[in-house]
Amino acid sequence: MHEVIAGCRSCGSTALEPILSLGEVPLADGLVDASRSEGIDPRYPLNVAFCLECSLVQVVETVSPEVLFDETYVYYSSFSDELLRHSRENAEQLIVSRSLGPESLVLELASNDGYMLRNFAERKIPVLGIDPAPGPARAAREAGIPTLEAFFGEELARSLVAEGKRADVVIANNVLAHVPDLNGFVEGIRIVLKDDGIAVIEAPYVRDLIDRCEFDTIYHEHLCYYSVSALAPLFARHDLSLNRVDHLPIHGGSLRLFVGTRDEAEDSVRSYLEEERRSGLTEAAYYRDFATRVRTIQRHLLSTVRELKEKGSRIAAYGAAAKGTILLNSTGIGTDLIDFVVDRNVHKQGRFVPGVRIPIDDPSRLEKDMPDYVLVLAWNFKDEIMRQQDGYRRKGGRFLIPVPEPVVV
Numbered sequence: 001m002h003e004v005i006a007g008c009r010s011c012g013s014t015a016l017e018p019i020l021s022l023g024e025v026p027l028a029d030g031l032v033d034a035s036r037s038e039g040i041d042p043r044y045p046l047n048v049a050f051c052l053e054c055s056l057v058q059v060v061e062t063v064s065p066e067v068l069f070d071e072t073y074v075y076y077s078s079f080s081d082e083l084l085r086h087s088r089e090n091a092e093q094l095i096v097s098r099s100l101g102p103e104s105l106v107l108e109l110a111s112n113d114g115y116m117l118r119n120f121a122e123r124k125i126p127v128l129g130i131d132p133a134p135g136p137a138r139a140a141r142e143a144g145i146p147t148l149e150a151f152f153g154e155e156l157a158r159s160l161v162a163e164g165k166r167a168d169v170v171i172a173n174n175v176l177a178h179v180p181d182l183n184g185f186v187e188g189i190r191i192v193l194k195d196d197g198i199a200v201i202e203a204p205y206v207r208d209l210i211d212r213c214e215f216d217t218i219y220h221e222h223l224c225y226y227s228v229s230a231l232a233p234l235f236a237r238h239d240l241s242l243n244r245v246d247h248l249p250i251h252g253g254s255l256r257l258f259v260g261t262r263d264e265a266e267d268s269v270r271s272y273l274e275e276e277r278r279s280g281l282t283e284a285a286y287y288r289d290f291a292t293r294v295r296t297i298q299r300h301l302l303s304t305v306r307e308l309k310e311k312g313s314r315i316a317a318y319g320a321a322a323k324g325t326i327l328l329n330s331t332g333i334g335t336d337l338i339d340f341v342v343d344r345n346v347h348k349q350g351r352f353v354p355g356v357r358i359p360i361d362d363p364s365r366l367e368k369d370m371p372d373y374v375l376v377l378a379w380n381f382k383d384e385i386m387r388q389q390d391g392y393r394r395k396g397g398r399f400l401i402p403v404p405e406p407v408v409v
């Protein structure tokens with residue numbers, strides 16, 4: 001069910017220095033159905049290492065993708081307003097800057113329920129989505145977005161090209177971190193891209209992970225944490241050029257990368273490379289106190305929640321997202337401390353957070369039940385959540401934000 005890598009996922013080097021162990025945790029997105037509530041959820045070791053050769057930070061265990069993205073995979077992008085707005089802006093910029101029209105093709109890898117491609121399809125720009133998760137892929141097709149239910153890589157790229165499908169724009173948001181065969185994936189992008197096409201790729205920025213101690217964004221579905229320094233050689237290996245880098249606040253801090261077959265590198269690429277070298281991101285020392293800082297947050301959070309509970313407070317949580325699974329399981333916060341979790345995603349309601357087995361309910365329960373505190377597991381959407389739950393707050397409810405350090409607001 002899982003393998004440990006022999007070498008770096010990008011460059012193959014065996015010089016991998018361990019930087020953090022989160023113990024054995026269940027699969028972060030594998031929510032438990034009420035019908036399966038009897039058994040025990042499988043757990044897998046979760047260890048992170050730094051490549052001394054190419055500086056890529058990566059999880060060393062690979063759980064087979066067929067296990068990860070099966071029928072129980074229930075991440076539907078359309079349930080976040082912030083993500084929808086972010087995608088629409090990104091699409092509109094691309095339509096203008098690339099002069100996209102009826103002759104173009106926009107290909108999206110990990111297209112989920114078609115929330116991004118919809119923005120192009122509405123303007124009569126041909127699109128094709130590719131996503132291995134059956135539920136979201138089906139939802140996309142039902143919404144009129146052509147979607148292949150498949151894993152993207154070299155082979156699929158070749159068969160698309162054989163069908164005459166080459167892309168003006170390849171979009172890959174939050175997927176580069178998920179791919180076990182990184183080189184096959186990037187090679188696939190080069191194959192499917194038109195000569196003057198571009199790939200727009202978003203991936204979590206390792207600097208934000210480390211500096212803000214976002215340890216709960218580490219899970220088996222998220223295999224790599226990128227710096228620009230680690231990405232440039234990856235693209236170069238496949239004759240692609242990293243031409244522009246933007247830093248975005250979404251998902252706790254992400255990089256947006258513009259990659260093409262031609263070297264048209266803007267100043268942003270060089271300045272990121274220089275800044276990362278200056279700050280030490282390319283050296284192992286940068287990552288050495290990460291584990292200690294993670295332990296401190298976990299201890300502090302656990303004692304805060306315990307103290308509130310001992311005073312008789314009732315505590316719920318918000319956001320049955322992957323990071324919630326990791327935070328609760330790796331910190332040891334279970335049903336003894338948290339009564340229930342709420343989430344807007346109707347596909348998650350009625351299920352349980354894996355491992356700790358906390359039930360998931362509709363957010364309307366907060367105002368009905370009025371727990372004293374809500375632990376915000378989906379802290380990357382905390383402003384949106386607190387806005388949505390203004391009613392709960394005005395009735396006296398309070399929020400506990402877990403990272404970068406536990407704080408009650």
Ligand SMILES: [Zn+2]
Nearest residue numbers: 008011051054
């Ligand atoms: Zn490497």
